[in-house]
Amino acid sequence: MTTIFIKGLGLIGSSLTRAIRKRHPTFTIIGNDADPQTTAYALKHHLIDQSTRELTAAVAADFIILATPVTEIINDLQQLAQLPLKKSVIITDVGSTKQAVLKAALPLQEKGITFIGGHPMAGSHKTGVTAGRADLFENAFYFMIKTKVPDDAYLALQNLLQGAHVKWLLLSAQEHDQLVGQISHLPHVIAAALVNQTQVFFADSPLGMRMAAGGFKSITRIASSDPTMWSSILQSNSAIIIQQISQYVNELQKIQKAIMEDDHDQIFSFFKTAKNSRDELGPEKVGQLPNFFDLFINIPDQVGALAAITQLLALNKINLVNIHILEIREDLDGVLQLTFMRENDRAQAVKILTHAHYTILRKD
Template sequence: MTRNVLIIGLGLIGGSLALALQKAPKTKVVGYDLSGKTRNLAETLNIVHEVVEDVEEAAKNADFIIFGTPVNATLQWMDELKHWSLKQHVIITDTGSTKGLIMKKAEELREKGITFIGGHPMAGSHKSGITAAKPYLFENAYYILTPFDDEDGNNLIALEQLLKYTLAKLVKINAEEHDHMTAVVSHFPHIVAASLVHQLNEENKRFPMTSMLAAGGFRDITRIASSNPMIWRDITLQNREELIGQMDAWIDEMQRVKKILLENDDESVEEYFRKAKDVRDALPISTGAFYTTYDLYVDIPDYPGVISEITGYLADENISITNIRVVETREDIFGILVISFQNEKDREKAMKCIRSHTNFEMHVS
C-alpha cells in the first residue's frame, strides 16, 4: 500500500525533506506552497512527485502531513487544519525550530482526534529557498521529535519509519527540553553574535579602522549575525523566556570573568581559557545543531589566477562547493583559501583532487 505524504511549504527544509522522502519505497510525496513561483519550480526540479494547487483536497488522501513552514505560519495552518476532512489515522508533524507554541496548539488538534508529533530537523544551509534543497541535507544531523508524553507508540514508529529515509539521527525529547537546549546552543549565540557586531559598530565610530581589522576570529564568531533578521525575530520572540534565562546566566558569567580580570591573576586567566578549550575541543564535530560546514583550508601562494585554478580542478571532477573565501592573501606570504562543501565526502574528494594537481598544503579544522 502506498504512503501518501503531503508537504506544505517547499523552501529549503520542506524541499529537502521531499527529496529525501522520495527515496522511501511505496511512498508518494506531493507538495504545496503558497507561492506559485515555488510550486512551478518544485514541478520543474522534481522536488516532489506531484505539485498540488488545492492543499485541502490533497490533505484528504494524506497519511502524513508535514509543515515545512516557519513556526508562525505553521500555527496558522494548524488552525485551518482543524476544519479539514482528514484520514482517521493521519499523522501531522512540523519542522519548526521552537516547539513550545507548536505543541500547545497541537493540544487543540488532539481534542479533535488528530495526531500531531512535533519535529525539528536540526540542519540547514547558508542558502535558502527551494533551489537550495538537497536530498542529503539532514544526513547525520539530529532530527528532534517532541511527541506528547502519552503518544501512541505505533504513531511514533510510523513517523520514524518514514523519516529514517532522511538518514538523520532521530531523537525524542519533550518540547520544554528542546526549547531550552536550542536556546543554549543556537538561539542565544545568535543574540551574542549580533551584540558583538553592534559593539563593533559603536567602536568603529570612534576608531574607523576597527572594522578593517575585523577578520579572522571576529568574522568566524559573528558569521551567524548575517542570518535572516525576520526568521530570528520570530525565533527570539517565540523562545523569549528561555532566552531571558540565558541572558541572566551570561551576565553572571561576564561578572565572573570581570572579577578574574580585576584580580589580575595570570593562573586564573589561563585556567579560564584552558577550561573553555577543553570543553570546546570535546564537542561533536559533525552532529551539532543546524548548519554544519565542511571546510577545507588550502595554503595558497599569491599569484594571479590561483583561485580559479583550484576551482577549475574541482569543476573538472564535478565537485560542488557551497562557499569560498580568502582569509589572508598578501604578497610573498601564503594565504589561506577556505572552501566549504555540503558534506564530508565532497571535502575528501576535493582534497584528493587538489593534491593530484598541486603541492599546496591543506588541513581541516
C-alpha cells in the first residue's frame, strides 16, 4: 500500500490532498499541520487517514510532500536528512522559491534520497484547509526543478498528482526563481506597498480608503495574501527580489521625471508600451499563470442582480472560480468580474448571459 505524508494542510496542501484522494482513493494519507483544528477538519472530511504532530511519522512514507512556508520547508528538509527514511521515498515541496530549498535538500540527496523541487503556479486570496479544492490547479503550470534524479522519479510524482490536471514544466532553480520573482513576488510587493502608501496618504481622511474601489481594488487584491508565507518567500529569494525592486523603482523614476518635465511623448510612450505588452498576454500567446479566464459584464445596482447572474450560471452547470464587483454606484451600472477555470466555461457563460440581455464589456 502506498503511503503519503504531507506537512501543511492549508490551501495548497489540502488541495493536493484532495486531488490525490480523488485519483488514488486507496492510498493512505498522513497529515501534519501545526493547527490541530486544521487536522481535525481534514480527518472529519476524509482528506487524510491519520494525523500527526511529529515529522518522524514520515519514515513510513513512500512520498513526502512539504507544503509549508519556505523557511519551514528548509528546516524540515534538514530534519528529514537525520531520519531513517525509506530508500525509495520521493520527497517534494511546493515552495515559491527553489534555490534555497535545493541547497537544503543536498544532505538528503547525498544519502541517495530522491528530492524533486516543485511549485504549482495556482492559488487564491483565500487561505486555509476549508479553501482547498481538488481542481485548484487544473490547467495551471506546475514547475518541477531539474536535478540529478532518475526520469522515473519525475514520472512517479506526476502520476501521484495526476488528479490535479496540471501542465508540467521542467526548468532550473535559477530560471524558476527569476521568473516567479518578476511575475509573482514583485507584484505582491507592489500591491502591498500601494495599499500601505494609500493608507498613510488617507490617514486624515477615512473616506479615502472607503472610496478606494474599481481599479485600486483590482490591482491590490493580492495584498490580502498570507503575510507569514510572503515574509518567508521574500527572505528566501531576497537577492533576485532586491534587483527587481530596483528595476521597478527605476521605471517609476523615469515616469516621475517625464511628468515633472511635462514630456507628453514620454508619458504617452509609457502607457502605450504597457498597453501593447499587456494586450499580448493570454493563453494563446505566452500562457496564463494560473490559467484563469475573466469575463466583465455590466450589472445594475438593483436588489437581487448578483444572485440572478450566479443562479443563471448555476442552472447551466457553469462553475465560477471567483466573483468581484469592481464598481457599483447609485443610479449607475457596476462592473462585475466573473472568473472561470476553463475557457469553454467562459464561452458558454458569454452565450447564456448575452441571451439574457446582459452587456459583455470584455474578456481577459
